Amino acid sequence: MSNSRKSSGSRHAATSRWTPSRAGRVGTMSAAAFIFAVPILTFILMGFRQENSTGQVPGGIFSILGLSLENAKRNLDVVMSYNHGIFVTWMQNSLIVGVGGTLLAVLTALPAGYALAKLRFNGRRVLRFITLLTMVMPNTVLVIPLFLEVSAIGGIGKLWPVIVIMGFYPFGVYLSYIHFLTTLPRELVEAARLDGLSEVMVFLRIALPVSKQAVALVIFFSFVANWTNYFLPLVLLPLSEQGTVTLGLQQLIGSSPLFDPTMSAGLTTKLYMPQLALATTIMIVPVLAVFIGAQRFLMRGAVVGAVKG
Amino acid sequence: MTATMIGEPAIARPAPRRRRFGLPGTESRGAAILVMPFVLLLIVAGIIPTGYALIQSLQAAQGFGFDNFARIVGDFRFVDTFLHIFLTLLVWLPIMMVGVVGLSLLVYSSPGRFGSTMRFFYYIPGALAGVANFMLWLFILNPGQSPIDFLWNGFGFTTLNQVAQPGQLPIILAAMLFFQGAGTWLVIVNGGLNGIPDEVLEAAVVDGAGPVAMAWTIMLPIIRPWLGYMLLLNVAYGFQLFIEPLVMSQVTHGQISPQWSPNQLSYTYAYQILDTGAAAAMSVILLLISLGLGLWIVLRSGLFSDER
Numbered sequence: 015m016s017n018s019r020k021s022s023g024s025r026h027a028a029t030s031r032w033t034p035s036r037a038g039r040v041g042t043m044s045a046a047a048f049i050f051a052v053p054i055l056t057f058i059l060m061g062f063r064q065e066n067s068t069g070q071v072p073g074g075i076f077s078i079l080g081l082s083l084e085n086a087k088r089n090l091d092v093v094m095s096y097n098h099g100i101f102v103t104w105m106q107n108s109l110i111v112g113v114g115g116t117l118l119a120v121l122t123a124l125p126a127g128y129a130l131a132k133l134r135f136n137g138r139r140v141l142r143f144i145t146l147l148t149m150v151m152p153n154t155v156l157v158i159p160l161f162l163e164v165s166a167i168g169g170i171g172k173l174w175p176v177i178v179i180m181g182f183y184p185f186g187v188y189l190s191y192i193h194f195l196t197t198l199p200r201e202l203v204e205a206a207r208l209d210g211l212s213e214v215m216v217f218l219r220i221a222l223p224v225s226k227q228a229v230a231l232v233i234f235f236s237f238v239a240n241w242t243n244y245f246l247p248l249v250l251l252p253l254s255e256q257g258t259v260t261l262g263l264q265q266l267i268g269s270s271p272l273f274d275p276t277m278s279a280g281l282t283t284k285l286y287m288p289q290l291a292l293a294t295t296i297m298i299v300p301v302l303a304v305f306i307g308a309q310r311f312l313m314r315g316a317v318v319g320a321v322k323g
Numbered sequence: 324m325t326a327t328m329i330g331e332p333a334i335a336r337p338a339p340r341r342r343r344f345g346l347p348g349t350e351s352r353g354a355a356i357l358v359m360p361f362v363l364l365l366i367v368a369g370i371i372p373t374g375y376a377l378i379q380s381l382q383a384a385q386g387f388g389f390d391n392f393a394r395i396v397g398d399f400r401f402v403d404t405f406l407h408i409f410l411t412l413l414v415w416l417p418i419m420m421v422g423v424v425g426l427s428l429l430v431y432s433s434p435g436r437f438g439s440t441m442r443f444f445y446y447i448p449g450a451l452a453g454v455a456n457f458m459l460w461l462f463i464l465n466p467g468q469s470p471i472d473f474l475w476n477g478f479g480f481t482t483l484n485q486v487a488q489p490g491q492l493p494i495i496l497a498a499m500l501f502f503q504g505a506g507t508w509l510v511i512v513n514g515g516l517n518g519i520p521d522e523v524l525e526a527a528v529v530d531g532a533g534p535v536a537m538a539w540t541i542m543l544p545i546i547r548p549w550l551g552y553m554l555l556l557n558v559a560y561g562f563q564l565f566i567e568p569l570v571m572s573q574v575t576h577g578q579i580s581p582q583w584s585p586n587q588l589s590y591t592y593a594y595q596i597l598d599t600g601a602a603a604a605m606s607v608i609l610l611l612i613s614l615g616l617g618l619w620i621v622l623r624s625g626l627f628s629d630e631r
Contacts, residue, residue, distance in 0.1 A: 035534070040437065043429050047444035051485040051504070054447060055461050056470040060607035064397075073472040094388035118364070142364070146367045150555055150617035154563045154586050155610045158593045158602050159379065181370035187361055196518060201401035213353020231514075244566045245586075263454045264570055267461070272575040273483075287468055294458045295449075300452040309443060 039203060054127025061292030062086045069271060069286045089292040096266065098282040101293065103255055103282055104262035109300065111176045111247070112240040117235040120229060126189020127222045127228065132203050132212060142191070148197035154245045161249045171256050176247060181239045186232040193228035194221060235307040241301050260298045330575065376610070379603035391604035395592065398601075405584045407493070407568075412561045416495035419557055423505055424550065425513040428538050444504025445506055453566050456503040461574060464495065484575050492579060496567055500560075506555050515546035559613045565590070 029071060051127050062081040063070050072079070094103055129135070161170075164306060169175040198221055206216045249259040254265065270285045285293075383390040395401060406426045430442045451459055462468065465483045466475040490522045517583060519542065528539050543550075568583040586607060593602035 015588040016373065021440035039429055041435065043426075043433065043437075043441045046426060047441050050448055051444050053450070053459060053463050053470060053502075057462050059553065060462065060468075071468045073466070073470060122361040122364055129354040130355040133350050133354040133357070135351040137353070140357060144369075147614060147617060148365065149609060150559050151613050154565055155606050156372040156376065158368070158589065158599065158606060159375040161593075162379075162599070163372055170555070178364065179368045182361075182364035184369075212566075213350060215357055216353075217357055235507075238449065242455070244453050252350060260454045260566075263458060264566075264573075267454075267458060267570060268573055272465075274576075275584060276495050287462060287465075291462065293453050295373050298450050301445075301452075301568065305446065309446075321464070 024049040031173055061089055061295050062287050063289055064088070065286040069284075071287050085288065086133075086292060089289045092283060092289045093266075093293045093296075096256070096285065100255060101259075101262060103294075104257055104259040105255065105296070107173060107247075108241060108250070108260070110173050111180060112237055112300070113239040114173075114177035114247050115180025115183075116233055118177060119183035119186045120232050122181060123186030123232050124190050124222070124228060125217055126187045126191075127226075128198075128217050130187070130191045131194035131214050132198065132200065132221070144190075145184045145187050148182075149188055155183045157181045157249050160246070164250055171251060171253060173251075173256075176250050179246060179250075180236075180243065183232070183236050183239075185239075186236055189231045189235070190225070190228045193225065193231070197227070198224060208252060232309055234304060236302050236313055238301055248283055262315060263290075263293060263297055266290060326555060364389060371447050371579055373610070376603045376606045379600055380607045382600055382622045383386070388487065391392060391598075391600035392608070394598070395588070395601040395604045395608070398588065400580065400582045400588055402584065403580075404588050407583055408564060408585065410493040410565070411500075415500050415561065416557060418443070418497055418501050419504065419508070420554065422501060422548070423508045423512055423553065426561045427509050427516060427546075428542065430509065430513060431542075436510070442509065445619050445620065447501050449504070449506040452503045454570070456499060457567055457570050460495070460502075484578050487571060487575050487579065489579060492568070492571065492583070498515065504560075511553065512546055512549050515549040517544050555617055558616050559560050562609055562613060563585075 026213055041227045059081055060071065062083070062085050064069055064080060064082075064085045126141075126145075130138060130145070130190050164175045166172055202220055206220045207213075211219060215219055242260060243258075244264070247261055251261070254262075257265075266285055267290065269281055271279075271292060272290075272308075347412060380391050381389070383389045425619040426445055430438050430445075432438075433441065448456070462481075463471060464470050464475075464486045466481050466486060469475060475481070475486055478486075523541065523545075524537070527537050532540065563586060564584045569581070569587055571578040572581045572583060572587075582591050587607070589602045589605035589609075592598045592605065
């Protein structure tokens, strides 16, 4: 009790003075940021280092020695020489299914989320219920049945079935549903109806212009999920050159002498930690770009939405 | 109409303030057009495969039966796979919930440049999910070149196999999953916090609520649906574990069992034993577990109470 009195007393000066609680907050947050950032930073820098003749790179908390662009260039050449530059094909495949799946998710999730939030129709509760349950269901549960379905139509090894399956994104519907439920006043919808707009036009003219936040959220989560998806491409894209970069990276790890000397013995291209780190860094660039692009949207959008609402 | 009303709570709700003006028919037709694309995908990628898994799992030598279930449950690894997931969830979920809520509240109470910079740091690891995150953790866990090799030396570990012993895998996975998931959930929980109207917070301050009381009595109840949702999806994700133990088995030369998680066992049945019936039975078991868990959390977290 005395504690809360004390902090409420110091509240007035909290913006300018270093109180113990403020120092504790800043200290805790900085320590957490350090723990999150250092592994990634040292890992990315690993791509700019070089292994010694036994394939090792010295560790330690300040393992950032021996960095150079020449090393990175050489590591890149090694990655690209793996299986005649198949890494580029993997990246392309990932981009196609990632972007395609995300577009489909946005196009289907927004109208569905809006209808669930603002319209009354037969089966609304059932649809919302099924949406939530499918969202909760591990998508790996369906991978084997999906494989049988796709192979029945002769779609194994093709990218479009992967796009269609990735486009089914109930979480996106849920995000849109919550967005329209919380930010779009019912009065606005009803006023538009009184003006004689059809339900579809109400969605296009009234709801869509205020859905930036939902679009950003759906793009963000869907693209990251698609880009990092492993199980679905593993089953639907069985050949190496059909695969996405997630499958490719696993193949690179599997053929590294670091983890499997026998398997890698016959390979001309030998990948050690610097090359694996560089390949991983390249792989995460698109997701990082979406992260950084969405950062502004997600955060400011949420704040603006709250202020306006 | 009546069929959709069965799920309604028995408690009488206040009548809607306004009846709708338009004809019910137009509203239903409009809704049908708007939900149709999603429903098509739902049928193709959700309902058909679910039905297929059910049929496959129940197909027996003669007609229908539970032979497939008997075969997968009778596998000597079956119980272990669930035990592994249970242990992992036991370590991971408390860390996840406390960590994400704690960091969200800290970020929320740090408006301005410092808070947004910190939030950015926290969610960067989310860009590495699945294989990329695993690769990063191979780098961290491998004593020879790890940035925290002093830690492994302290434990007396000099090889990856000593670090990634089966008994330690739940802890390693919990760390991996927290690292890759915390930032993304932080964004969601933060969005919920940002949605709290200023008036509510100001009223609480006027009433003399300190920061802890404010977090506990005002913010947590408001973001509770999001926390329930987070718990729900994380439990479901736990049962999905596949790529991490799979590659871990690969890089430790089988020290971690290739059938460590339920999905790996199912995958083995589907693609190595070529017994799709047993694999489908495992799919159905996982499906029932996640449905049960999902329903339980959904009903308890108030996520379904949408009539705002």
